[in-house]
Amino acid sequence: MATAQPSLPAALPRKAGELRNQLTSLIWPRKPDIDERSYCYFRLATNDLRVLLVRDPEADRAAASMSVGIGHLQDPDDRAGLAHFCEHMCFLGSEKYPDEGAYHEHIARHGGHANAFTSLEETNYAFEIGPEQLLDTLDRFAQCFLHPRFHEAAVGREVQAVDAEYRMNRQSDVHRLFQLLKALADPAHPFHKFGTGSQETLLGSDAASRESNEADLVMQQQKLREMLQRFHRQYYGADLMCLCVSFTASQTMEQMQSTIQELFGRVPRALDATPAIAYADKPLFRPDSGPQGQLLVVEPVKALREMRLMFAIPPQRCQYRSKPANCLAHLLGHEARGSLLAALKERGWATALSAGPAHEITGQAFFEVEIALTERGLHHWQCVLSMLNAYLAMVSAALGDADDPCDLPRFIYEELKTLGEIHFRYQERESSPFQAVVELSSALRLYAPDDVLAGPYLYFDRPTKQDLCNLLLIHMRPEKAITFLISKEMYQQPEDFELNSSVLRHGHEPWYDTNYVMGPLPSSAWQKRGTWNAELHLPLPNPFLPRCFTLKTPAEDDQANLAASKPLQPRCLLWDEDQGQILHHCLDTSFRQPRIQAFFQLYTDMAYASPEHALLTKLAICLIEDDLMPSAYDAELAGMSYTITPTAYGVLIGLCGFSDSFARFTEHVFCTAACAIRQVDEGSAAARELLLDAHLDRLRRAYENMALQKPYQQVLYHARVLLQVPHWHAHWDYLPLLDDQPSDKGRRFPWERVDAFRRSFFAGELASPADSSREMVVEALIHGNVTRREAETLFQRCMAILKPCKTPASGSLRAFQRRLGGHQLRIPSKLSPLALWVPLRNAAELNCGLGCYFQTGLRTLESDLFLELVVNLLQKPLFHELRTVQQLGYVVSGFVYRLHGAQGLFVVIQSAERHPPWQVAQRLERFLCDFTTAELKALSPAAFMPFLKAMLEKREERDRNLAERGARWWTEIERGTYTYDRMQQEAQYLRRVLDRAGSLELVQADAVSNTGFAQFLTRLQQFWDLDVLGRRQGGSLRVYAVPTCWAESADTSEQHPGGMAAMREQLCGLEEPALQTLVAEAVAIRAWQTRADRYPSERERDEEPALLLESENNS
Structure with a gap:
């Protein structure tokens, strides 16, 4: 055309x-x-x-x-x-x-x-x-x-x-x-x-x-x-x-x-072509009253416990060829045995550490060390500082003086150079051209033109000993550090943490209303004595460094099968009803990458049967990650990565990395997850208890912080809580269990119980003879630079460790998966809109949030496309009218909301206090009515064409990298649809519609191949009138996230719908058109959920998926 x-x-x-x-x-x-x-x-x-x-x-x-x-x-x-x-x-x-x-x-x-x-x-x-x-x-x-x-x-x-x-x-x-x-x-x-x-x-x-x-x-x-x-x-x-x-x-x-x-070519030159020259040589801090050598205790909004040290260092952009600051970051941020983080975790003082250059401007940069402290670590903050100082001193000693022949071990430099070359040579494509151009346009001002692609990766030159010594001995000395301790409890009670409040002065940062106290950091804080010096050492050689990058070719008996499966898509190699095992595989070297990606979904009701089971699952994963940390960090440096993620129906294990060491690392992950911990002495057992306490504390604070998220985030979270079953809530379900204090009967989550749950979950071991055996089904996808036999071998080795099993009473594999799947609840159209009030717990939060969700029913090929087209048509005028013209808020967005096979239109708006969310909802309703008459029904066929073409182009886009393709395939497997050519089917539909765009006569047949363009427009408008606004396939929901200070009055209770409604009417005198009103509290939500109907999940549809089985290909 x-x-x-x-x-x-x-x-x-x-x-x-x-x-x-x-x-x-x-x-x-x-x-x-x-x-x-x-x-x-x-x-x-x-x-x-x-x-x-x-x-x-x-x-x-x-x-x-x-x-x-x-x-x-x-x-x-x-x-x-x-x-x-x-x-x-x-x-x-x-x-x-x-x-x-x-x-x-x-x-x-x-x-x-x-x-x-x-x-x-x-x-x-x-x-x-x-x-x-x-x-x-x-x-x-x-x-x-x-x-x-x-x-x-x-x-x-x-x-x-x-x-x-x-x-x-x-x-x-x-x-x-x-x-x-x-x-x-x-x-x-x-x-x-x-x-x-x-x-x-x-x-x-x-x-x-x-x-x-x-x-x-x-x-x-x-x-x-x-x-x-x-x-x-x-x-x-x-x-x-x-x-x-x-x-x-x-x-x-x-x-x-x-x-x-x-x-x-006619863009003029700047009147000031050197805007940074005025401050390039200007000191960042006043030499007489600067913050270096000072301690700042900061009151955060969320429940944080962090230590941050900022060292002012010379600019590093000009040294990108040798990257001395990156070399130090590699040493300080290491997580293997002998590292600073390993020693901190052993004592239960920290859970994470990161280090590296930050906030660089012309003439100045920072080196930042950030440590996530535990409650115990917060009380031992001076020891944490001393351990950091001991590690820096150890590195300095290894380097020696400028004239000293000592230096870091040669393999450290060689590994950095080799890893940089590997990651540059086999870097995967960016997720989009948009991401690529943003990164490259910024890189043009950081690197020489020859090096604009290689500069971020390669060590062209070895970091000089003098550069490293200058950073350590001149700029990263204790007296040069700005030390931040970020903690509510330390700010409120500094004396409880060995701080002398008489030498601390209160400060206030006005723009963000941040409170802090500030005073000199005693030099003794860096010099605490301990046993850690003997534990700290430089990293050892990396055992996961890949050596072979050969691309695999299919065996002769696989050539025909590979050709038959065009376009490229996974084949099902194993569907074992008795053992509960499913394996999908695809040899894919189309990106010329010697990498493998794998997903293992462990289906079991152990993971989410109750809030207690869900917490046990999370804690078991924490133990696994602790045991994996020393080796996993080396693997990560060598291009490997793994995730262990709890889901509503089990646990998802994802892995990706170079094929040379992929199988070895994958088996190591499964073995570590399943093995019983060796007998440990009292000291190690105490350390594990401390580490478990740290994880419990981290989870507790994470759930507390969820109530402090931004209003629009609260809207999205509580909409999902209401609509998805099952779904445990951070404050209603998890926090009461985590806040449960130890009693005469012992702790709720002792290390022995968590470890026993871990071994039962990941190895099938019974905690006691009285326990019933656990049922588990595993479905996996292994694709990339891996042959069929390699995938089968790896899968069987992992299954021998995991020991999945399924009893005949559970029915077929599909039935087992259906039983564990989640559902979206259907809002009754007669009770729509349903209003859900979410009181915001952050007393300082004055913004509010609105979410409006219009259910359109079950997903089908046509409804998916109709809904996406409607959102594309809606997005720009929605943003322009409600944000640009009416100035209702900074966040204004409409999008497709999909959950467990059902979907709808979701609009989220975050507004300031001058625009209460119920007023915003009314304006949104008026906009949608105007959009129906002035925009949707008035659009000519020619006006639709660019939107339809854009949707077609999107579906004709090729996958940009192995991870993107794997995520697309895995989504189909996880949904149980196995429609790997979904994009092609949708593209075919859109192409047929566009081919008939010039023929506006109506036809009688419903088949898309005979659909005239006018009929397509008619059906689209019917979808908008009946399904989106008319609630033919579901209802509508309004979520109001409201600051609690709005409801603080003698005759108004934020815990009662009537009280919230009274507060609303008192403020603005508007009548809420909602036919049913709920407040976000457990009793009300759960009572509504027990009465609500459910949409069937995609696994519950009548049709069985079309699987491309290996046996079918061979036949």
């Missing part, structure tokens, strides 16, 4: 010589051998724009990203957040495309997406689109850098959007701690600035107040717009920009070079 080409600014150069004169010399960056993409780097001679083109013959999508070398460090002193505000405004119209929504509507109409972010010294804009629309979209993209409109009408709205984003994150500990670090910097250094911005910082406190008059507000908005225009002219220059464009085989490299020159 022919498509009109975009109107470009000028005719493209026709002569190669003419184009060469407009570009600098071309550079072809080093790339992995298996990477089929072509890369070309050049600069535009007209304006010095740096460009990296990526021609991807395997891609089905195109993308582009522009990295602008300015961030919020360039904000004017009196306009905090201006760079972020510019990011919001820049793409709201240009001179050539003046409409505010032209850019985003164009991308949405063609099934693409766009995003942007602002950081310390970078602002990045990116989009992804179908290849046919790339040139047109690039033109629109370029115009926003050339001639942005900065519409006056948008200024006020986008200030509100920035302010809503800031207020949404005020209760985020990540944002609070980062801003606190910045607040410690010298106020004369731009690192001190508040980067997000707010209504107050952008418009001024007087104009931002509610008492300000309209004239003052308009004047401040005009002033802000003028500052924005000056900011853009000063910094948005081509010589501060890096552009990356990824395109398909439909264009040549020469054509794209010409296009870039025409579209971006």
Whole structure:
């Protein structure tokens, strides 16, 4: 089908010589051998724009990203957040495309997406689109850098959007701690600035107040717009920009070079081409009153217990070829025996540790060490510091002085170099072209053009001893550390943790309302004596380092089977009803990767039969991960990974890695999971009890923190709690068990009980003769660089360890799996909308959340496509109207919500206190009515075409890597449908609809092959009217997440629906149209669930799955 080409600014150069004169010399960056993409780097001679083109013959999508070398460090002193505000405004119209929504509507109409972010010294804009629309979209993209409109009408709205984003994150500990670090910097250094911005910082406190008059507000908005225009002219220059464009085989490299020159060649240079020079050599902290050598005890929002040490170090970007800070991070962050973390865990003081360079800006960087402490570790925080100091001293001793011949063992450098080369050579494709261009456009300003692909991975040079010694002996000394202890209990009672409150002064960070105390850290805290020196040593050689990367070929008797299974998809090698074992396999080397991926789903009711069983399962997994930690970390460095995840129907074990060591590591994981722990002495037994206590404490705090999540997250969580059965709740089910104190009968979860459960679960051992044997079915997928015989051998070895079994009384394998499967509950249409009130437990949270869910019934091929098309049509106008125009909140999103074979439309909105969620719900209802008449029913067939084409292109996209393909296949196996060609079936449906788009006569037959386009539109509108809004296949749900402070009155109880309703009517006088109202509490929810009907799961459908069995192929 022919498509009109975009109107470009000028005719493209026709002569190669003419184009060469407009570009600098071309550079072809080093790339992995298996990477089929072509890369070309050049600069535009007209304006010095740096460009990296990526021609991807395997891609089905195109993308582009522009990295602008300015961030919020360039904000004017009196306009905090201006760079972020510019990011919001820049793409709201240009001179050539003046409409505010032209850019985003164009991308949405063609099934693409766009995003942007602002950081310390970078602002990045990116989009992804179908290849046919790339040139047109690039033109629109370029115009926003050339001639942005900065519409006056948008200024006020986008200030509100920035302010809503800031207020949404005020209760985020990540944002609070980062801003606190910045607040410690010298106020004369731009690192001190508040980067997000707010209504107050952008418009001024007087104009931002509610008492300000309209004239003052308009004047401040005009002033802000003028500052924005000056900011853009000063910094948005081509010589501060890096552009990356990824395109398909439909264009040549020469054509794209010409296009870039025409579209971006007239972007002017920046008025200030060196924005960082003013602070490049400026000290980050005041030498006389800086925070180095100080201790800060911070009060978090969530129940955190963390130690963070920040060392100011020289910038590391210029040393990317040798990576000395990464080398130290490798040593400090190691988790094998002899490591700092292993010694901390042995004493029950910590559960996790990470280390590495962070927050680098021009002239300055940090080396961060973050330790997740246990309650016991918090009380021994000085010993933790001393252990860290002992490890740093050990590394320093190994290096010796500058003139000393001592050095780290040679194999450490060789392993780092080898691992870097392996990961570069066999790096998997990014999940999307969008991700690729964002990463590469940012990388262009960090690495030399030759090294832009290899720079993050390779050790081109060995880290010099002098560089390592300088980091350790000059910059990472105890007196240079900024030490953060993040804990509510320590902040509230510092004396209980060996802190002298008389020398601590209280502080308050105003932007995020963060409280802390600060004082000098006594030098003795780094010098505690202990037995740990003998335990600490440098890492040993890695036993999992892969050596062989040969790609497997099928055996002769498998050649015909492989050819018969085109397109590539798994085959069922084993379906054993008696033993309860199912194995699917696919030899897949299409990505030229010597990797294997495997999933093992262990179906058993032991995992989720009760909240206590669910906690035992989680704790058993914790024990396994503890035992695996020393070896698993080495395996992870060598490209292996594993996960053990509890599910509602058992446990999922996932593994991925290089085929050379995959089988050995997989068996090691299963053996470790199943083996009985060897006899241990009293000291080791005590250490295990301490570690188990740490896991119990970590789980307890995690469940407590779930009540402190953002309102929109609370909406999604409680919607799932209400609709999914079974589903245990963090506060109703888990916390009462974890808060249960030890009694005369002993602890609820002693180590012996957890370990016995672990051995029963993963090895089939009985804790006592009175126990009944456990039933378990295992279904697995093994695919990648693995032959059929290798997969069968590995599977049988793992099953010999796991010992799955199923009794005849359980019925068939399918029946066993059905019994354990979850369901989505059906909301009665006569009682819709059902209202669920969720009181927010965070007293400081003033935002609220709304979730509206419209059930559309069971999933079918057609309903899946109809629902996705409706969401695609809805998303842009929903966002524009409710967020951009009405300013109801920062989070406004509509999406397809699928759960256990049923689905629907879900809209989630997080709003500020001035917009109560029931008011937002009414506005959403009005919008949906307007959308029905003004948008959906008014759309012409031609207007539908781009959306349908975009959906077709999405389904015709090829898998980008082995993990993506495996996840798609495993989803079908987990659902029990085994429809591996689902994308092809949906693409065929859409292709037939598009083929008939020109024929608008109605036909009588229902078959899709005879469906006229007009009938398709009619059926789509019926789906919207009857299934989405009309509740033909289900009901609707409203979830209100409301701050508890709204319900605090003498005659109102937050624990009673009537009280919440009274509170609502008192606040705004609106009547709730809900026919049934629930409050998120166990009794009410469970009572409703017992009366509700269930949708059948996909395993309960009448039809049996079409399995491609090995025996069928052989026959």
